[in-house]
Amino acid sequence: MRKKIMIFNVPAQELGALTILNNAYKAALDDHNDYIFIISGDYLKKADNIDVVSLPWVKKSWFHRLFFDYFISIRLIKKYEADEVISYQNMTVRAPKNIKQKVYLHNAIPFTDINFSVKKETKLWIYKKIISKKILHSLKKADQIIVQTNWMKSSVLKKINSIDSDQVVVENTSELISNLIGKDHKYIADGFINKYIYPAAPFVYKNHLEIVEACKQLTEQEKKKVKIVFTFEGNESENAKKIKQEIIQNNLPIFLIGKITPKEVQQYYLTHQLLFSSKLETLGLPLLEAQMFNTPIVYRKSVLFDEVTNSYSNEKSYRTIVALKKILIKF
Template sequence: MNIMVFNVPAESMGALSVLKEFYSDVLKHEDKNINWIFVLGKASLKKDSNIKVLKFPWVKKSWFHRLYFDYFVAPRLITKNEIDKVFSLQNIIIPNTKIDQILYLHQSLPFVEYKFSFRENKRFWIYQNIIGWKIKKSIKKARNTIVQTKWMRDACIKATGVSAENLSIISPKIYDEVSKCYEADDHTLSTFFYPASGFSYKNHIAIINSCKQLKEKGINNYKVVFTLNRKQNKHTEMLFGEIKKHNLPIEFVGELSRKQVFDFYTKSILLFPSYIETYGLPLLEAKMHCSLIVASNCPFSREILENYQNSYFFDPFNCNELAFLMESILNEKIKHKKVEFNSVAQVNEKKLLSLLDVVIG
């Protein structure tokens, strides 16, 4: 059997992580009679006896290059290599082919309640209205669509009318070993941590506005850590300027290694004000470290943190609620509850399914 895996957009962050995890599973798989062809953009993977890698870095040059690749180059590759099955890791299926396709969907923008206007953010408007239409069409045509959460499965059913039987839920894997859990003390209960990129929907501004309120009350016995670079984009420059203008206790530490992020979970409280996520991996990671978590009241966070007793929720568009929760933690009105360390990790492991099983099966 010949299986072609498409992921030309993958270059960094979550998309690249999923690609590498799937590739790792393919390498370890016992059946070497399956021939795998990975079709990539700028990402790099090593060839193996039954693994071939094709790279098309020019795809990333423009939307036109991507459309040309999707509609003309990709279908020819499928025909030329006599492919029996296609696995698309790029949110949409390959057009102009009748070969069975399995779709991995990790883009939530077309399914969230919050709608961007064209003036507010052109790129996100395009994702919600134009690419979103292509995504929904792909879900209808794919033999099976894989999503990461129940809320995404339900949103897909509502938006497309597809049967639940054609949708599989596979949560992201956490390969890194969790060796230490959060312990409450004066330092860890006064340090807040938000590991997120510099997109506006990550909602750093909610934390900044909450810190302004705390400052007005004379509360400054804490610090907040952002994994941002000041000059990452115009939005992060604006955030940095606002922090300096009001002299807030917020630090920009730049991008951290996974090991450093895991270390922060053991000595800080996770703030997660993002209102657009497919999964929200830091929520699961912090939960596995038994950390205190203050998260946006959204379907993805409610699902991941279900029955977790150290989680607290707020309206991501109401900084008063976030400020109140932060103040309650600092004043010890909210206290960390002891959670059995091993039980959290075991729950995560039990929920894991294999992407590879769905693709091969």
């Protein structure tokens, strides 16, 4: 029986979230059901079995988002007569009680012990102290929770005792990304310079400063052999400004190129190794994407990232800044 499935993903705007959105779109194109995507930007096109509703006003403020969550989502479900809802917003949406809901969980903040500064990281502090509670409460109502790793499934089950193991499904993200990217292009090393890219917004937990500190330990001669690309401009936040200042003051081989598209990131994987220093993820999508190009990976050691790179041989991990510095010039 052909169903109408409504997918909510209005927050998607960063690289990782957009990749997840594109994965969902690709899967919908190949499915026999009808889909309605509720988003907030011009990211997707309508197709034979896909309708797209773009609501850019949702991102104007917290008030607009709350208004959407409490009043608009349920109206859209009724208007399009959806049979099922899949929320990519880390929590269920307000919907009629008879509607089955799946939640795609891709935010680890509610499950981490990392704390954020109310002054320097206000949005993340609000997310951890307020929105996280809403997410945890909401997940109890979901018919199914979709996660990206076994590590994340374990974290959910430990945090929410009322959820059964069968309710939490680990998605085969690697297969989805492989289908999305294809296998026609592969990484080609530069014989003279070690080139790296770290495709991440300048949030504190993304840990760019660890890379900065490693580069500060390079000699002037070693700096000439390393080139690192960060995908932000340096004025987005206090943390971004601090990173930019450190780069300029210490004449570091780090280049701020601004925000780029997922396709542009993939082009970098052909010539740049992936550098990944994040402290907090539910998956670490770049780790999977880079593997599709056979791109060398350097990552901060963790149980989660070990799982994601488990079957990949072209990688190295580090625990300390000194170890990272050595890898940068020798990989």
